[in-house]
Amino acid sequence: xxxxxxxxxxxxxxxxxxxxxxxxxxxxxxxxxxxxxxxxxxxxxxxxxxxxxxxxxxxxxxxxxxxxxxxxxxxxxxxxxxxxxxxxxxxxxxxxxxxxxxxxxxxxxxxxxxxxxxxxxxxxxxxxxxxxxxxxxxxxxxxxxxxxxxxxxxxxxxxxxxxxxxxxxxxxxxxxxxxxxxxxxxxxxxxxxxxxxxxxxxxxxxxxxxxxxxxxxxxxxxxxxxxxxxxxxxxxxxxxxxxxxxxxxxxxxxxxxxxxxxxxxxx
Amino acid sequence: xxxxxxxxxxxxxxxxxxxxxxxxxxxxxxxxxxxxxxxxxxxxxxxxxxxxxxxxxxxxxxxxxxxxxxxxxxxxxxxxxxxxxxxxxxxxxxxxxxxxxxxxxxxxxxxxxxxxxxxxxxxxxxxxxxxxxxxxxxxxxxxxxxxxxxxxxxxxxxxxxxxxxxxxxxxxxxxxxxxxxxxxxxxxxxxxxxxxxxxxxxxxxxxxxxxxxxxxxxxxxxxxxxxxxxxxxxxxxxxxxxxxxxxxxxxxxxxxxxxxxxxxx
Numbered sequence: 001x002x003x004x005x006x007x008x009x010x011x012x013x014x015x016x017x018x019x020x021x022x023x024x025x026x027x028x029x030x031x032x033x034x035x036x037x038x039x040x041x042x043x044x045x046x047x048x049x050x051x052x053x054x055x056x057x058x059x060x061x062x063x064x065x066x067x068x069x070x071x072x073x074x075x076x077x078x079x080x081x082x083x084x085x086x087x088x089x090x091x092x093x094x095x096x097x098x099x100x101x102x103x104x105x106x107x108x109x110x111x112x113x114x115x116x117x118x119x120x121x122x123x124x125x126x127x128x129x130x131x132x133x134x135x136x137x138x139x140x141x142x143x144x145x146x147x148x149x150x151x152x153x154x155x156x157x158x159x160x161x162x163x164x165x166x167x168x169x170x171x172x173x174x175x176x177x178x179x180x181x182x183x184x185x186x187x188x189x190x191x192x193x194x195x196x197x198x199x200x201x202x203x204x205x206x207x208x209x210x211x212x213x214x215x216x217x218x219x220x221x222x223x224x225x226x227x228x229x230x231x232x233x234x235x236x237x238x239x240x241x242x243x244x245x246x247x248x249x250x251x252x253x254x255x256x257x258x259x260x261x262x263x264x265x266x267x
Numbered sequence: 268x269x270x271x272x273x274x275x276x277x278x279x280x281x282x283x284x285x286x287x288x289x290x291x292x293x294x295x296x297x298x299x300x301x302x303x304x305x306x307x308x309x310x311x312x313x314x315x316x317x318x319x320x321x322x323x324x325x326x327x328x329x330x331x332x333x334x335x336x337x338x339x340x341x342x343x344x345x346x347x348x349x350x351x352x353x354x355x356x357x358x359x360x361x362x363x364x365x366x367x368x369x370x371x372x373x374x375x376x377x378x379x380x381x382x383x384x385x386x387x388x389x390x391x392x393x394x395x396x397x398x399x400x401x402x403x404x405x406x407x408x409x410x411x412x413x414x415x416x417x418x419x420x421x422x423x424x425x426x427x428x429x430x431x432x433x434x435x436x437x438x439x440x441x442x443x444x445x446x447x448x449x450x451x452x453x454x455x456x457x458x459x460x461x462x463x464x465x466x467x468x469x470x471x472x473x474x475x476x477x478x479x480x481x482x483x484x485x486x487x488x489x490x491x492x493x494x495x496x497x498x499x500x501x502x503x504x505x506x507x508x509x510x511x512x513x514x515x516x517x518x519x520x521x522x523x524x525x526x527x528x529x530x531x532x
Contacts, residue, residue, distance in 0.1 A: 003371060006371075006375060007408075007411070010375070010378045010379075010382070011408075013382060014378070014382045014385065014404060017382065017385070017386050017389075018385065018389075018401075021386060021389035021390070022389065024389075025389060025392075031324070032326075033325065033326040034325050034326060034327070034390075035325060035390060036321075036324050036325050036390065036391045036392040037389070037390070037392045038392040038394055039392075125394070125398050128398060128401075128402060129398070129401065131405075132401055132402070132404075132405040135405055135408060135409065136405075136408070139408050139412060143412075144415050146415065149364045149365060149367070149368045150368070151365065151368045151369065151372070156353065156365075156369075160349045160350060160353050160369075163349050164342075164345045164346045164349045167297060167345045167348075167349070168338070168341060168342040168345045168346075170301060171297065171300045171301055171338070171341040171342075171345060172338045172341065174300065174301045174302070174303055175300060175303070175315065175334055175337050175338055175341065176334055177303070178303030178304060178315055179315050179319075179330050179333065179334050179337075180330075182304065182315065182316070183319070183330045185316075186319070186323075195489040195493075196489055196492045196493040196496065197493070197496060198496075199489070199492055199493075201485070201489065205316070206313045206316035206317075206320075207313075207315075207316040207319060207320070209320075209323075230503070230504070230505060231504065231505060231506055231507065233507045235485060235488070236509050236522055236524075238479060238483070238484075238521060238522035239483075239484055239485040239488055239522070240484075240485070241484055241485075248485055250488075250492075250507075252504055252507075254503065
């Protein structure tokens with residue numbers, strides 16, 4: 001295959017999957033087995049709610065309209081990809097132009113929405129996607145006809161494949177070792193350290209989740225029957241030295257008052 | 268590489284930069300996979316934990332799935348790294364045509380990697396990573412076009428006059444000295460903020476405010492709580508409230524928290 005066709009195919013595959021999966025995300029609205037996706041309905045409800053339009057019909061209509069455009073985008077890219085495989089260059093380009101134009105329209109609409117709803121981060125996100133679409137069009141349309149020198153089967157190519165395979169094997173061993181060493185963090189409770197009198201610190205690993213939290217707190221309470229947990233404080237990001245890789249938890253405790261002391265107080 | 272000796276054209280310097288960038292980019296990604304977790308002089312990213320959490324969120328709890336996915340990703344990255352490095356070697360040996368072919372294979376591996384990652388982002392619903400990977404995909408395409416467009420011999424008149432060199436050196440030295448003095452001075456006078464215990468200010472009945480410096484970490488927090496308990500033996504901490512971002516003065520405020528207390532009986 002010519003270099004130009006490989007680049008064109010890469011562009012078509014990327015955008016076909018992009019819009020195809022965006023449509024699938026609308027068809028599967030919630031979290032399911034093998035699909036997490038994003039809850040756009042909740043997002044739209046919140047956006048319209050912030051405008052004072054609390055009736056869900058507005059969010060539903062907006063989401064349905066957006067989905068129509070996404071479906072259209074997907075169909076255009078899919079047809080362009082089909083024409084590419086049929087080697088019909090002219091038709092492929094025609095469908096691709098329609099696909100890029102409708103995708104750009106959609107991102108322009110998203111950007112208008114972002115301005116209305118005051119979401120500047122999403123505005124940047126959609127602006128960037130819009131720019132990538134223009135670049136994809138320019139790349140698709142004006143990709144060079146130049147043919148690269150054949151390197152497949154050459155001595156250097158074979159050597160590169162061997163080196164790559166060796167490094168991949170080393171990486172695989174490292175990944176397997178690391179995985180077997182750390183996977184236990186998924187359900188192992190974390191040990192607390194008393195950093196201040198009555199205050200215990202728990203350094204949660206990245207793999208830990210809510211179940212580890214529950215197990216940790218329950219085990220701590222079982223190990224320290226003389227203490228009562230007054231307060232649990234999640235250390236904010238500023239306290240972490242390792243970026244995003246762990247979570248700090250502080251448990252504030254006090255001594256359980258003895259039966260005698262309680263009786264005395266009651267008297 | 269001396270730019271003033273007219274050995275290299277501007278185009279070849281930019282082409283060299285593109286090859287060096289991608290070789291280093293993938294090399295460090297591969298090293299990150301080889302190391303795994305964090306260690307002395309390397310923090311990196313715990314990709315296993317990230318993949319494990321992604322797959323677990325889709326109902327695939329087995330670590331084998333995360334391992335397999337990570338190995339496939341690592342293989343793509345290794346191949347990209349090797350071909351970009353090969354392109355760089357050919358380029359340095361002035362075998363332009365071979366460099367282009369090797370670079371093209373590297374580009375294809377990179378495009379495949381980011382396309383696969385983007386598909387994953389859709390499935391796992393991570394829109395931020397989707398943007399990140401789409402941007403990298405875009406940068407990959409741009410790198411390819413730029414590399415090809417600069418294949419022609421560019422201008423190589425990079426010579427600077429003695430006066431220009433001298434004035435640039437003087438200005439640079441002056442700025443380097445000023446900034447170095449400022450940085451070392453700050454280190455000398457303010458590094459203690461990394462560990463110094465903070466004062467809590469009473470802002471209401473049983474309500475105390477603690478404002479963190481930017482350098483403060485968990486040790487400062489723990490020391491501050493210890494000091495507070497020592498200074499207020501009659502009080503019991505019932506809550507610590509972290510001021511959320513909307514209540515802060517944009518980037519001027521670091522961490523601020525309030526200690527809510529009650530009298531001990």
